[in-house]
Amino acid sequence: MMKLSKRLQTIADRVTPGSRTADIGSDHALLPVYLVQSGRAPSAIAGELNTGPYQAASKAAASAGLSAVISVRQGDGLSVLQPGEADTVTIAGMGGSLMTDILEAGRLAGKLEGVRELVLQPNVGEEFVRRWLVKHGWTLTDETVLEEDGRFYEVLRAVLSPTASIENAALYEPAFLNKPETESALWANWLYRMGPHLLRNPSPVLHQKWELEIGKLERIVAQMAGSDTPDARAKEAEFRMEIAQIQEVLACTPTDKPSSN
Structure with a gap:
């Protein structure tokens, strides 16, 4: 076979x-x-x-x-x-x-x-x-x-x-992430991006994937640090916010978290 x-x-x-x-x-x-x-x-x-x-x-x-x-x-x-x-x-x-x-x-x-x-x-x-x-x-x-x-x-x-x-x-209800209801739409977007089942049953591989993504974003931010243009500053702020949000989601889904399914 x-x-x-x-x-x-x-x-x-x-x-x-x-x-x-x-x-x-x-x-x-x-x-x-x-x-x-x-x-x-x-x-x-x-x-x-x-x-x-x-x-x-x-x-x-x-x-x-x-x-x-x-x-x-x-x-x-x-x-x-x-x-x-x-x-x-x-x-x-x-x-x-x-x-x-x-x-x-x-x-x-x-x-x-x-x-x-x-x-x-x-x-x-x-x-x-x-x-x-x-x-x-x-x-x-x-x-x-x-x-x-x-x-x-x-x-x-x-x-x-x-x-x-x-x-x-x-x-796609993000309540399990323990975020304010007023921010539900924001965190629902991350469920679509990172996977609702994957986040409810997190694995070390999931964390490895997104830690790698954080590293990529951090390198982009570092490259932009030398530019003082308004566009560069705005993009840098966006990337920093994205990094922070990924880190928040991962913090809510430690790999030793019991399965919710």
Whole structure:
């Protein structure tokens, strides 16, 4: 059986067993091949826009003897999918903004009809993905953060839910951060950015990711210190405030905090 990277294995583990899965931006079709080989998915669709990866995916499915159950298709985003063909859609390895563009285009075209589960791994811009899910009736049921080869990745699993508005209102309620109710909107924004499940069940990896982000921001502030222009001073103040807010959130979520779920 194909061996996956830690990142791809984390995605695979969140696909509900028995789900017909469409992997969008499949590259070499590593995930679809693994899902079918392991018996987790009875069939899969591997979608890829660019010719090189599309050919590589076709070769991978054929080499594994799975061409009959893995359909490799070339096209843009969810355009490769027909309504009702998949139970789960996985998208990984791209920015959150692009990912939401793909999801939205697919939604408007009816390509998400029949899809009940999304497993998403944005490289950056996770906030955009979380906001899209909330806006369109998806409930974030699970998220995890991992480190691999010096990079941090977040994997999000969401399900389509008729009660998503109620579930999401509770999920993004920042009361557990012990902040004043008058500042609720501010801290809710940080839940979208840092992850509501991740903050409720904090891990050392989560803290490592955001300590690294603080370090980046501090270096930017240090570089700006030599400029006396009003714009530079304003931007420096913004970055300092961002650093302070990240530190406040992390202080509210120590890694030894008992799980609230």
